[in-house]
Amino acid sequence: MKMGRFLLTAAFAALASAAAAEVKVGMITTLSGGGAGLGIDVRDGFLLAIQQSGRSDIELVVEDDQQKPEIAVQLADKMIQSDKVDLMTGIIWSNLAMAVVPSVTAQEMFYLSPNAGPSALAGAGCSPFYFNVAWQNDALHEAAGAYANGAGYGNAFILAPNYPAGKDALTGFKRTFTGKLAGEIYTELGQTDYAAEIAQIRASGADSVYFFLPGGMGISFLKQYADSGVGLPLVGPAFSFDQNILQAVGDAALGVVNTSQWSKDLDNEANKAFVASFQEAYGRLPSLYASQGFDTANLMLSALAKAEPSDKAAFQAALEAADFASTRGKFAFGPNHHPVQDVYARKVVKEGDIYTNETIGTVLTDHGDSYAAECKM
Amino acid sequence: MMSLVLLAEQVLNGLQFGVMLFLMAAGLTLIFGVMGLINLAHGSLYMLGAFAAASVAAATGSFTLALLAALAAAAVAGVIVELLIIRRLYDRDHLDQVLATFALILIFSEGTRWAFGSFPLYLDIPPALSGPVSLPGGIDYPLYRLVLIGAGLLIALGLDLMITRTRIGIRIRAGENDREMTAALGIDISRLYTLIFALGAALAGLAGALVGAIQSVQVGMGEPVLILAFVVIVIGGIGSIRGALLGALLVGLTDTLGGVFLPEALKLVTDPASAKAVGASLASMAIYILMGAILIWRPTGLFGGRA
Numbered sequence: 310m311k312m313g314r315f316l317l318t319a320a321f322a323a324l325a326s327a328a329a330a331e332v333k334v335g336m337i338t339t340l341s342g343g344g345a346g347l348g349i350d351v352r353d354g355f356l357l358a359i360q361q362s363g364r365s366d367i368e369l370v371v372e373d374d375q376q377k378p379e380i381a382v383q384l385a386d387k388m389i390q391s392d393k394v395d396l397m398t399g400i401i402w403s404n405l406a407m408a409v410v411p412s413v414t415a416q417e418m419f420y421l422s423p424n425a426g427p428s429a430l431a432g433a434g435c436s437p438f439y440f441n442v443a444w445q446n447d448a449l450h451e452a453a454g455a456y457a458n459g460a461g462y463g464n465a466f467i468l469a470p471n472y473p474a475g476k477d478a479l480t481g482f483k484r485t486f487t488g489k490l491a492g493e494i495y496t497e498l499g500q501t502d503y504a505a506e507i508a509q510i511r512a513s514g515a516d517s518v519y520f521f522l523p524g525g526m527g528i529s530f531l532k533q534y535a536d537s538g539v540g541l542p543l544v545g546p547a548f549s550f551d552q553n554i555l556q557a558v559g560d561a562a563l564g565v566v567n568t569s570q571w572s573k574d575l576d577n578e579a580n581k582a583f584v585a586s587f588q589e590a591y592g593r594l595p596s597l598y599a600s601q602g603f604d605t606a607n608l609m610l611s612a613l614a615k616a617e618p619s620d621k622a623a624f625q626a627a628l629e630a631a632d633f634a635s636t637r638g639k640f641a642f643g644p645n646h647h648p649v650q651d652v653y654a655r656k657v658v659k660e661g662d663i664y665t666n667e668t669i670g671t672v673l674t675d676h677g678d679s680y681a682a683e684c685k686m
Numbered sequence: 687m688m689s690l691v692l693l694a695e696q697v698l699n700g701l702q703f704g705v706m707l708f709l710m711a712a713g714l715t716l717i718f719g720v721m722g723l724i725n726l727a728h729g730s731l732y733m734l735g736a737f738a739a740a741s742v743a744a745a746t747g748s749f750t751l752a753l754l755a756a757l758a759a760a761a762v763a764g765v766i767v768e769l770l771i772i773r774r775l776y777d778r779d780h781l782d783q784v785l786a787t788f789a790l791i792l793i794f795s796e797g798t799r800w801a802f803g804s805f806p807l808y809l810d811i812p813p814a815l816s817g818p819v820s821l822p823g824g825i826d827y828p829l830y831r832l833v834l835i836g837a838g839l840l841i842a843l844g845l846d847l848m849i850t851r852t853r854i855g856i857r858i859r860a861g862e863n864d865r866e867m868t869a870a871l872g873i874d875i876s877r878l879y880t881l882i883f884a885l886g887a888a889l890a891g892l893a894g895a896l897v898g899a900i901q902s903v904q905v906g907m908g909e910p911v912l913i914l915a916f917v918v919i920v921i922g923g924i925g926s927i928r929g930a931l932l933g934a935l936l937v938g939l940t941d942t943l944g945g946v947f948l949p950e951a952l953k954l955v956t957d958p959a960s961a962k963a964v965g966a967s968l969a970s971m972a973i974y975i976l977m978g979a980i981l982i983w984r985p986t987g988l989f990g991g992r993a
Contacts, residue, residue: 343905345804471966493962502900502901504702504828525901528901528904533828536830538817538828553806557902559808559810
């Protein structure tokens, strides 16, 4: 009897130490420069989910890529070779993701994308070790095209920066938009003055403007557009209307419709708890980037509860199950490890002194991406 | 497709971009010309001006006070930096200067992030200057940008008068020609240096505040402008205020008009899709091609002295 008890205790202890085996997560994200707000939100959302899980055996290694592909590549090498991380996440920008992700997954390291979803990684370039928890880049833009059709716009002027996500953006919009294009411009990445583009919009005879300008680019464009008096209706993806940008744009953004897979007023328990706890922990409202970081961590936690990352097949199956409570309500992966989810239309409103978004409807239901067929894993 | 109205509007856009570049380049060219110092941290002073203006505007609601705050904050920061760090660099070679002022960029950027956070700040155009005005010929153009053009040209005129007509201007020109001789004539050269540095810093800060009202006020906003400002002073001739003005206007017009008209022009010779792609790439190279061409023609820049 006594002996039996001893054995049982020993078995428990062995189990406990197996569970305490540390999991090291490498996060490469943008924490300095103009794009820092996005990376900080992803990081903070991710950390919040890990805290709430109560797991102390997860170590997060966070490094700043300064929004530079060459630095991201160096950091990835360092994390894999000297930090010996078990899985990786964090990259915001598609050009950085293209520089890092293919070589990471080629080494059979799991990579969970909390943001960038370039088309090249969704189709022929997909990998069993790559999961995108945010969206394939085209998704919100496809929703915007569908919204523009519904709103009766027939002649749109479209613009985006000249980098992989910008090209995905305009491709996505054109895939669903059935009207004519009054003009199509690729701007420089990081451009701050849009006077020349706004003059072209004014001269183009368009009836609406679709723009994808994430981060500070969107702030500059919106302020200058409002001041130009062009006044055509604007449609955009959520990236130019996230919680952190809106305060810097001010009234110029009011009433603009944007498409998003997440909004702070989505009515589900996971989201309500997330919004409240994020506000309490960080003293600001979460952005969609924060929700993506939070969902990415929860996906990872759900998989870690079932398998170790070293057990490749089991961990992959656990990730594919997407067995976690997403802030978006329902969430599933398509065959190429990209989300199948609803995309909503939101409108910028002012609540007291705070500019924020209000959901006005669902534009696309159970929306996958159009590259999945090319993906052979 | 390309109407005259659009052309006129784009010329105004190019001018506006040019005069703002001039405010940055004026300080840079004086500092480089008189003290022989390459100051990479000039963009940080631009950022500092924008942040000072945004915080004062948020606190007081006054754009005028915000501009004054930008001038003052950048000038004070300029004086402090000159006294503490830059002063030790005049006799060092350019590599040391570049390293030290690059370090200053990092310190300023992270310091600003520490003080203001990573999210962009709000700074808007004063209501009296917002919205478009109708110009003769049926051009609708934002009033604020017109005011920027006017203000920039006035400052350029003021600077030119200061350099050519005042005692301090004479000293600056003397310092440019021969530092040792100027000092030997009993002019307090170190005070002159501090003054020039503060003046350049204040102009950069003012530019940051003026431009911040139509762009996004965020950490790192100064560096892209800094690169263009260096192009401007190389084109204009180092040390020359007139050269900086002409160079800035050339760069502003080339950048704006090139971006709009090169893709259109290429459509005449190739299909629209590749015209767009090639045109956009050519347009971003245009100012550097301009710089190269001018340097071949005049190796010391348009208003540069003998090499």
